[in-house]
Amino acid sequence: MAITKNATLVLNAESGRRIQLTEALSTITKDLSLEDISDNLRAYGPWVRELNYVNQHITVPEEDIDAAAAAYTDVAKHLIRELGWSDELIEVIPQGSARTQTLIRSPGRDKFDIDAVCQVDISHVDVVNPVGFFNKIGDGLQRYSATAKKRCWNINYAGKPFYLEFTPSVPLETVPEDTLASMAPKYLPSKEYLSTALAVVDSPTEKWKTSNPAGFSSWVNDTAQRQLIQYLLMKADSFLEAAGITPVPDQDIEITDTLRLSIRLFKRHRDMCIHRSIIDKEYKPISVIIVTLLTACYAGLADLDRSYTHPMQLLADLAELLPGMVDVIDGEYHVDNPTVPGENFAERWNGDGGKRHDAFQIWCDTLAGDIRIILAINDEQEIRREVRRIFGCNHETVSPSGPGGSGLTPKTRRPPPAVPKTSGLA
Amino acid sequence: MSLDLSSIQKDFPCLILNPKKRERGATAYRLQLPELPWGREFAWAELLLPRGFPEHETASIILSPDAVLRVPHVEITGALCIEGDPGPGQGHTAEERIHLLLLAYHDQFLQPWLAGKLDEDFSKESLNYWTIAVSQKRSNRDPVCAVWTVDECPNQPNVMEGLLLLPGRLVVANNGKQAITNRVIQSLGSKAKQRIRVLVADIPISHTFTPSTWPSNNADFERLLNGRLSKPQREQFRRPPRLHGRGVHRIVLLRNLMCGFAYLLPGGPPTIVEYGAQKRSFPSLSKPLPLSVTRVDPSWTVGRDQHPVVTQRLSQHVLVFGAGALGSPVVDHLAKAGIGFITLVDPENMETTNIGRHLLGAESLDRPKAEAVAERVNLGHPATLVTAKKMSAERWLRENSLTNFDLILDMTGESDVRWYLDQARLQHSCPLLIGWMEPYVAAAHVCMLPAGATWMQGFTDPMKNLQAITWPDEVIQLEPGCSSRFQSYTAAAAAHAIALVAEQSLKLLEHSVIESQIISWVRGQRYLDEHWEGLKLREWALKAQSQDGIIIERLFP
Numbered sequence: 011m012a013i014t015k016n017a018t019l020v021l022n023a024e025s026g027r028r029i030q031l032t033e034a035l036s037t038i039t040k041d042l043s044l045e046d047i048s049d050n051l052r053a054y055g056p057w058v059r060e061l062n063y064v065n066q067h068i069t070v071p072e073e074d075i076d077a078a079a080a081a082y083t084d085v086a087k088h089l090i091r092e093l094g095w096s097d098e099l100i101e102v103i104p105q106g107s108a109r110t111q112t113l114i115r116s117p118g119r120d121k122f123d124i125d126a127v128c129q130v131d132i133s134h135v136d137v138v139n140p141v142g143f144f145n146k147i148g149d150g151l152q153r154y155s156a157t158a159k160k161r162c163w164n165i166n167y168a169g170k171p172f173y174l175e176f177t178p179s180v181p182l183e184t185v186p187e188d189t190l191a192s193m194a195p196k197y198l199p200s201k202e203y204l205s206t207a208l209a210v211v212d213s214p215t216e217k218w219k220t221s222n223p224a225g226f227s228s229w230v231n232d233t234a235q236r237q238l239i240q241y242l243l244m245k246a247d248s249f250l251e252a253a254g255i256t257p258v259p260d261q262d263i264e265i266t267d268t269l270r271l272s273i274r275l276f277k278r279h280r281d282m283c284i285h286r287s288i289i290d291k292e293y294k295p296i297s298v299i300i301v302t303l304l305t306a307c308y309a310g311l312a313d314l315d316r317s318y319t320h321p322m323q324l325l326a327d328l329a330e331l332l333p334g335m336v337d338v339i340d341g342e343y344h345v346d347n348p349t350v351p352g353e354n355f356a357e358r359w360n361g362d363g364g365k366r367h368d369a370f371q372i373w374c375d376t377l378a379g380d381i382r383i384i385l386a387i388n389d390e391q392e393i394r395r396e397v398r399r400i401f402g403c404n405h406e407t408v409s410p411s412g413p414g415g416s417g418l419t420p421k422t423r424r425p426p427p428a429v430p431k432t433s434g435l436a
Numbered sequence: 437m438s439l440d441l442s443s444i445q446k447d448f449p450c451l452i453l454n455p456k457k458r459e460r461g462a463t464a465y466r467l468q469l470p471e472l473p474w475g476r477e478f479a480w481a482e483l484l485l486p487r488g489f490p491e492h493e494t495a496s497i498i499l500s501p502d503a504v505l506r507v508p509h510v511e512i513t514g515a516l517c518i519e520g521d522p523g524p525g526q527g528h529t530a531e532e533r534i535h536l537l538l539l540a541y542h543d544q545f546l547q548p549w550l551a552g553k554l555d556e557d558f559s560k561e562s563l564n565y566w567t568i569a570v571s572q573k574r575s576n577r578d579p580v581c582a583v584w585t586v587d588e589c590p591n592q593p594n595v596m597e598g599l600l601l602l603p604g605r606l607v608v609a610n611n612g613k614q615a616i617t618n619r620v621i622q623s624l625g626s627k628a629k630q631r632i633r634v635l636v637a638d639i640p641i642s643h644t645f646t647p648s649t650w651p652s653n654n655a656d657f658e659r660l661l662n663g664r665l666s667k668p669q670r671e672q673f674r675r676p677p678r679l680h681g682r683g684v685h686r687i688v689l690l691r692n693l694m695c696g697f698a699y700l701l702p703g704g705p706p707t708i709v710e711y712g713a714q715k716r717s718f719p720s721l722s723k724p725l726p727l728s729v730t731r732v733d734p735s736w737t738v739g740r741d742q743h744p745v746v747t748q749r750l751s752q753h754v755l756v757f758g759a760g761a762l763g764s765p766v767v768d769h770l771a772k773a774g775i776g777f778i779t780l781v782d783p784e785n786m787e788t789t790n791i792g793r794h795l796l797g798a799e800s801l802d803r804p805k806a807e808a809v810a811e812r813v814n815l816g817h818p819a820t821l822v823t824a825k826k827m828s829a830e831r832w833l834r835e836n837s838l839t840n841f842d843l844i845l846d847m848t849g850e851s852d853v854r855w856y857l858d859q860a861r862l863q864h865s866c867p868l869l870i871g872w873m874e875p876y877v878a879a880a881h882v883c884m885l886p887a888g889a890t891w892m893q894g895f896t897d898p899m900k901n902l903q904a905i906t907w908p909d910e911v912i913q914l915e916p917g918c919s920s921r922f923q924s925y926t927a928a929a930a931a932h933a934i935a936l937v938a939e940q941s942l943k944l945l946e947h948s949v950i951e952s953q954i955i956s957w958v959r960g961q962r963y964l965d966e967h968w969e970g971l972k973l974r975e976w977a978l979k980a981q982s983q984d985g986i987i988i989e990r991l992f993p
Contacts, residue, residue, distance in 0.1 A: 118643060119556050284642060285649045286656075287690060288663040291642035372663040379659075398475070404648050405475035407552035418450040418470050420542050 013313070020310030023334025054322045056390045058265055060397035061325075065271060067403040068114040068278045070122055075113075078124045078172040079104075085154060085165065085174065089128060092150035099131040105177070105223030107297060110230045112273045117285050117402045121170070125162075127177045127208065127223055133184040140218050144211040147178040161210050161219070179221065182207040203228070203349040225349035233305045234269040236312040240319050268321045269308045272328045273301055275401070279377050282402045288376055293362070293369035299345050299355050303335040304328055306348070310335075329381050333374040336367075343367055439485075440531055441465070448538045451483065461487030464498070467541070476550060478503035481516075481541075483534065490530035494521040497541045505568060505647040507549065508557035512568045518544045558646035563695050565647055570726045577718045579685060579707040580634075581605040582728045583698040586616045586818070588735055589640050589691050595669045598636040600685060601628035607698075607727075609636045609689055619818035620732055634685040634704075637673050639664050644695045650726075657688060657701060657724060683720070689729065693741060696729030734819035738774035745946055746774040750819060752842040752945055753777040757829040757857075759784075759805040761930055762871055762937065763847030764795035769938035771813045771820035775945070778813075779841075781825045781832045782806040793927040829853040838864035843945055846870045847937070851897045858890045867944055871937035872899065875911045876967040877925045879904035879977065880933030880957045882940045883992055889952045898993065904958045904977035911968060932957050932985065952992030959985045 013021075086102035093100070106125035107113040116122055128147060148156060148163050156163040162177040182204070203225030212219040265271060277297055283289045307328055318324040337344040342360045347353040359366040380400045387393045398404060445451045452466045464482040472478070479500035486493040497516040504510050509517045520537035522528060528536070548554050558565055574581075583598075584606055598609040599617065604627030610617035621628045639660075643649070651657050661670060673686060685704035690697045701724050706717045731737070739746040754775055756767055759782035767778055786800045786808060800808040810824035825832055829848060833856050838844065844861075846853055849872045857868060865887040873880045881902060885891060891898070936957050958980035964971040973981055980986045 118559050118646075120643075282649075283663070286651070286660070287639065287641045287643075287645075288659050290640075290664065369663075376659060376663070394474070399648070402648065405552060405555060406473035407550065418468055420539060421447045421449070 014310065016306045016310030017313040018310075019335050019337060020307060020314060020331060023307070023331040026334045027330055054320050056393045057322055057384065057397070060394055061271070061275060061322075062265055064278065064397060064401040064403050065265075065274060068274060068401070070113055070115045074122075074171050075108075077170065078122075078174070081165075081167060081170070081172070082124060082126050082174050082176075085151065085176065086126075086128070088153065089147070089150045093146065095130065101129045102126050102176075103129065103224070105227065107301075109223070109227040110273075110301070111270055112230075112277065112297075112301065114274050114277055114281075117278075117281050120281075121166075122172050123175055124172055125175045125177065125223070127179045127210075127221075129179050129181060129208065131184045132180045139216075140209075140211040141213070141216050143180070144178050144213065147176070151176065158213065160213050161221075177210050177221070177223075179208040179210045180218075182209050182220065185209050185218070207349075220350050220353075222347075222349035226347070229348050230269070230273075230301060230305050233309045233312070234267055236309070238268070238308070238312055238316060238318055238324055239266060239321060240317045265321045268324045268328070269305060271321070272325050273304050275325075276300055276304065276329070276332075276377060278401050279380065280373055282400070283373050283376055285402070289369040289373050290365075293365045295366070295370045295373055296355070299370075302345050302347070302355055303332055307331050307335050326381055326385070329374075329378050332377070333371055336370070439534070441534070444531055444534055444538065447535065448542075451538065456482075458484060467497070467538075470546075470550075473550070476507075478507060483538065484515075485534075490524060490533060492524065494523045495534055495537050496521065497537065497545075504572075505565060508554050508565075509545065512571055516541065516545055520544075558648070559644055562644040562646055566645070566650070566695075566697055566726070567728065569647070569650070570728045573726055577707055577709055578605065578700075578725060579704060579721075580607050580687070580700045580725070580727055582730055583607045583609055583636075583687060583689055583696075584620065584730050584732050585609050585611075585689070585691065585696065586613050586620060587611050587733050589693055589696075590638055591640060593637065593639045593664045593666075593669065595665065595673045596636050596638055598634045598687060600632040600634045602630040602632065604628055607634055607636070607685075607687055609638060609687070611636075611638065615821065616734075616818050619814060619821065623815050623818055632685070634687055635673060636687045636689050637661060637665060637669070638689045638691070641690045641692050641697075644692070645690070645697055650697060651688075651699070651724070653723065654702065657699070661688070687727070688724075691729060696731065698727040698729045699724040700727055732818060734774045737817075738772065738819060749774040749942075749945065750776040753779070753840055754843045754845060754941070754945070755779045755781070755838070755841045756845045756847060757781050757832075757853055758845075758847035758849070759809045760847065761790070761793040761927075762849075762873060762933060763845070764805065764809045765930075765934045766845065766847060766871070766937050766941065767809055767822060768795050768813055768816075769934065770941060771817040771822065773938070773942055774819050776820060778820060778822045779825065780806045780810055780822055781827060781829055782809075783826060783828045783831075793925065793930055830856050833857070833860045838866045841866050843941060844868045845937070845941060847872075849873075851899065854891050854897060854899075858892050861887075861890070867949065869937070869941055869944055871933070871940075873925075873930065873933045874903050874905060875907060875925075876963075877929040877933055878959045878964055878967065878971070880936055881954055882937050882956075883952070883954045884940060884944055884949050885952045885992065886949045889992070893993075901993075902954060902956075904956060904973055904980070905964070905971055906974065908968075908970075936987070954990045954992050956988045956990070957985060958988055 082102060082104070086100075089102070090097055090100055104124060104126050108124050113122060130143075132143065144158075148158055151163050151165065154165045156165045156176070158164075159175070162175045165174040165176065167173060203222050206224035206228070207220055207222045209218040210221045211217075277300055280289075280295060280300065284291045284294055311324075311327070318327070336356065337346070343356045344354050345356040347355055356366070359370075384393065384397055384400065387396055441451065441453055445453055450468045452468055454466065456464045456466070458464045463485045465485075467481040467483060469481060479502050481497060481499050484496050484498045486495075489495055497518065497520065498514045499507060499510050499516055501514060504512060504514060511517060518540045520540035521533045522536060523533075545554075580600060582605075586608060590611075594611065596609065596611045598607045599621070600607050601621060601624060604624055606624070606627065608617050608620055621631070651660050661673065665673060682705040683703060686701045688699045688701060700721065702721045704720045706719050709716050709718060734750055735741055735746050738749075752775055754770060754777070756763055756778060759767065759780055763780070763782070767780055770778055782805045784805050786794070786796055786803050786805050788801065790805075791797055791801075794805075796805065796808050796812065800812075804824070804826040806824035806826050810822035813820060813822045829846075829850075830852065838860055844857065844866055846857055846868065854870060861868060867887050868885045868891070870883040870885070870891060871881065883891070883902070936955065940955055956977070958973065958977045960983045961973070961981045963984065964973070976990065977988065979988065
């Protein structure tokens with residue numbers, strides 16, 4: 011069987027790996043029989059508990075997601091009214107992390123972003139050129155004080171924890187032949203993902219550019235379904251129960267969904283590195299690169315029929331192999347978009363004197379170093395402190411009812427009225 | 437003081453009625469805490485009633501020392517910063533004030549803290565918490581107390597030299613800005629008797645630090661420096677050349693436009709501390725020492741980062757003739773506005789009659805005005821370099837050219853100077869601003885002439901025609917006058933004229949003027965009558981008559 015591109019990248023990454031985190035893991039289970047599933051699960055319990063806690067901590071609160079969803083629905087409705095195009099011709103759908111369940115809460119007061127594509131069937135509307143189309147959408151968003159970015163319109167909401175990024179797009183199949191012909195040749199759509207391919211406007215070149223957020227999300231979601239854990243039949247609940255965690259039914263991502271969990275945890279780790287000034291925000295590894303590299307690594311491991319006895323082992327391997335997954339072709343860094351051949355997410359790495367690549371390496375080293383630190387600890391309390399410190403989850407919270415059950419809540423909610431001082435002669 | 441705390445306890449069961457004595461005669465009552473979740477624990481909280489409560493003092497909530505820098509809104513003393521006790525004079529009884537305080541403690545602090553609603557508050561006032569961190573580690577053996585920066589935050593990390601100034605224990609991170617550094621050092625006077633070279637890693641940060649993100653140990657710095665410095669920078673910073681066989685102090689400066697954090701790293705030379713006549717040597721620190729960062733760069737000191745024009749002003753050069761009652765404070769204003777270079781020309785010495793309305797005071801008597809003004813302004817405003825020339829304007833113009841000046845200010849009020857200036861400007865065209873005051877500062881005028889426009893109208897000096905009042909001969913206008921009878925005015929009255937000249941000078945430096953203009957400050961009839969009987973405003977100035985004073989703009993005829 012021909013070896014896949016991702017498998018080749020994994021093999022290269024394995025040969026060039028600088029550290030062996032899985033060695034640390036093997037010491038954890040060295041006194042255990044690996045065949046004994048429950049022993050194995052218990053041995054990893056403290057780490058699973060804490061990473062699970064971090065995963066919950068970085069989940070964007072549902073009310074914020076709902077508010078963001080309501081905001082973009084509102085914008086979509088407004089756009090439909092403003093543009094005067096028929097309802098059937100325009101569709102607004104989320105993309106990016108919102109679609110791959112890898113949206114996470116930012117540390118500090120940073121906002122999270124909701125990416126949405128505003129998809130218009132231009133075969134039935136009067137669109138002169140890509141820039142005209144882009145600006146028309148922008149005109150429709152005037153009420154929101156939207157600002158133009160390279161391929162999208164940014165809407166910032168004062169006082170809200172999120173901002174929206176609206177990307178005007180057209181389904182590729184609706185693009186007329188002559189328009190297709192005018193597209194930059196390096197960004198022609200991949201046949202594999204043609205059904206979801208879009209054309210978006212690339213403002214700097216004033217041309218259409220292929221994009222495929224839905225295809226990209228499918229690739230991540232499909233890859234995440236591939237099973238790399240030996241105990242295929244074991245449910246996520248078993249891992250959590252063995253770790254002493256009550257499964258949360260509506261929790262989106264569990265420890266066994268190791269790809270998406272690692273994307274979420276690693277993105278959070280990247281954010282913390284920026285907040286700690288270990289890497290420069292300007293040169294940070296962007297999320298799409300992290301997602302692409304991790305998904306390619308996961309897919310490559312699956313292609314190579316690798317299997318793991320515990321998600322922690324897989325998570326450690328993903329951290330370890332991550333830096334080696336960047337392809338280097340003719341001295342240029344490549345992180346290829348699997349849904350748009352020719353699109354290199356790491357294009358900017360090749361024109362900045364190595365700054366972005368260096369920042370990526372530093373982050374990967376820090377990540378691997380932190381995982382090594384965590385795995386070297388035996389004491390449960392210490393694991394808790396260190397995991398939460400590293401991922402910036404410094405405090406637990408109590409339920410909204412608070413310490414009401416302690417009997418210490420004030421009995422009266424009413425402050426005494428202020429009595430104006432007078433001479434008494436009023 | 438007799439307080440009925442038992443009634444309060446009925447509303448607040450957490451209040452434990454067991455008084456404890458505290459420092460300076462205060463009384464404290466513990467507040468029972470609910471079960472605090474992981475990461476939110478602190479040992480205790482108490483209600484503190486200082487001596488003098490309720491008459492003069494306010495009650496407060498104090499948290500245990502372990503809450504400092506772990507719980508937001510807690511000061512270094514443990515005092516909780518909440519709006520609680522409204523204080524005396526608001527019409528509340530002492531019990532009501534305690535009630536309000538406990539309610540605020542519960543509603544503004546305890547509940548939100550437990551619900552995670554205060555978690556991001558550290559980043560809102562990060563420098564306050566940094567000040568606490570610095571204070572906690574402070575000792576008199578510290579080799580360095582603070583870092584002063586003289587330039588704006590760099591875009592990229594940089595390793596540079598700095599100067600440790602002793603005995604002030606201040607480091608000036610100069611980044612090659614030698615001129616301003618020297619002036620800052622000069623301003624520090626006796627605090628900067630000795631200068632020692634240090635190494636500074638100057639690293640821009642995108643987010644402000646909080647207690648949970650600022651680096652705190654050697655391993656944190658290892659990572660940070662590894663991540664942010666290039667390999668040559670790391671080499672340079674980790675192995676600095678030894679100075680006279682001694683190590684070199686290394687400082688990490690982490691900053692952005694809004695905030696700055698600095699640390700002294702271990703591994704520097706020992707610190708010598710003087711105890712009277714004795715000296716003791718202390719070895720280098722074992723842990724990084726947090727340091728406060730103070731910005732003295734002009735963008736901050738001049739414009740608080742809100743006036744981008746400051747950057748332009750720093751490179752501008754203004755020539756000022758006259759360091760008198762008008763010229764000297766105008767020079768001070770220009771320096772405060774961030775003008776980089778001022779050449780000040782004046783031939784006279786400071787006299788007692790000047791004191792009441794001059795920038796200088798009695799300490800400068802008999803000194804050349806230009807030199808004393810330059811010295812004073814240079815000391816106070818390191819962004820500006822004032823160069824003094826004790827000579828007449830005529831001589832200066834004979835010996836120098838007007839090239840490289842962005843603006844000339846004539847504050848002499850002398851017609852000869854105006855004529856000489858016109859001649860010199862024929863050789864080198866340069867904008868000119870002529871400022872003068874009429875007697876008693878009943879009016880003041882600023883004439884702005886763009887490059888190429890002359891003051892003299894043929895052989896006539898137009899000054900008298902431009903004035904707001906036709907002055908009787910008895911009012912002596914020109915100096916030197918008849919000494920004791922020379923008309924007097926207050927510094928407060930002159931302040932209007934000074935402000936007018938300074939403001940128009942800055943406008944002229946920022947936006948070049950196309951047409952010659954004259955802007956006048958004119959006082960009303962009541963002011964004139966208070967100073968000399970029968971004074972009348974000229975027709976163009978009559979609109980000021982019923983006012984205390986107004987500004988009138990005209991085109992230069």
